[in-house]
Amino acid sequence: MLPAAVWQGILIPFAGTSLGAACVYFMKDRLDYNVQRTLTGFAAGVMVAASIWSLLIPSIEESAGLGKFSFLPAVVGFWAGILFLLLLDTVIPHLHPDTDRPEGFHSHLARTTMRLLAVVLHNIPEGMAVGMIYAGFLTDPEEISLGNGIALSLGIAIQNFPEGAIVSLPLRANGMNRHRAFGGGVLSGAVEPVASLLTIMAAGIIGHLLPYFLSFAAGAMLYVVVEEMIPEMAEGEHSNLGVLAFSFGFTLMMTLDVALG
Numbered sequence: 001m002l003p004a005a006v007w008q009g010i011l012i013p014f015a016g017t018s019l020g021a022a023c024v025y026f027m028k029d030r031l032d033y034n035v036q037r038t039l040t041g042f043a044a045g046v047m048v049a050a051s052i053w054s055l056l057i058p059s060i061e062e063s064a065g066l067g068k069f070s071f072l073p074a075v076v077g078f079w080a081g082i083l084f085l086l087l088l089d090t091v092i093p094h095l096h097p098d099t100d101r102p103e104g105f106h107s108h109l110a111r112t113t114m115r116l117l118a119v120v121l122h123n124i125p126e127g128m129a130v131g132m133i134y135a136g137f138l139t140d141p142e143e144i145s146l147g148n149g150i151a152l153s154l155g156i157a158i159q160n161f162p163e164g165a166i167v168s169l170p171l172r173a174n175g176m177n178r179h180r181a182f183g184g185g186v187l188s189g190a191v192e193p194v195a196s197l198l199t200i201m202a203a204g205i206i207g208h209l210l211p212y213f214l215s216f217a218a219g220a221m222l223y224v225v226v227e228e229m230i231p232e233m234a235e236g237e238h239s240n241l242g243v244l245a246f247s248f249g250f251t252l253m254m255t256l257d258v259a260l261g
Contacts, residue, residue, distance in 0.1 A: 020164025
């Protein structure tokens with residue numbers, strides 16, 4: 001049975017997505033393009049900082065017994081995470097908001113369904129990261145504190161808020177009623193607590209592989225950032241908006257992790 005604090009930490013990012021999806025009840029249209037790009041940059045900064053301070057550095061610290069080779073689990077796990085997301089990106093049919101060309105296996109799914117799958121694909125590594133940090137807390141609380149977990153949960157929840165809106169508002173703009181559009185936004189974030197729980201279960205079974213799991217989650221998150229989010233925030237005019245938002249998200253997540261950890 002997981003402690004109540006762990007359950008709460010797992011659900012914090014999901015709450016962020018749900019609150020963002022609720023924007024459909026008091027906003028009529030899609031987010032402005034520059035606003036959406038700025039929010040994407042902010043989310044990317046949060047994810048990069050979380051990958052470093054919450055996942056990769058703890059992975060290396062957990063492997064201190066290997067001496068000069070303490071980097072090895074971090075490198076192996078990181079590449080495993082990259083290749084895992086590459087596989088999902090290749091297999092799952094999905095459609096990013098800024099294009100009309102689907103990716104993944106050919107399917108006859110509705111475009112709205114494929115857009116939701118794109119967000120789900122994005123959220124899987126975030127859920128894994130949250131699950132992994134709490135698995136680390138349960139396994140070795142002296143190295144990974146509950147504060148580290150709360151910091152990561154809060155950071156991802158903050159960047160999930162605009163993501164929820166980015167999902168629900170286009171659904172509403174395409175003719176879906178508000179309740180269903182809200183449900184679509186909430187559903188897109190539901191994968192995160194599920195991925196968190198599965199990750200905690202897996203890490204509990206193979207506890208001695210914790211450093212690999214931590215860096216695996218980092219690799220998966222950074223794949224999403226580099227493959228999807230950075231190109232979105234940098235395209236078109238005024239790309240400096242995305243860079244500034246990225247920097248703000250990065251420093252905010254870094255501050256949360258250090259202050260709460």
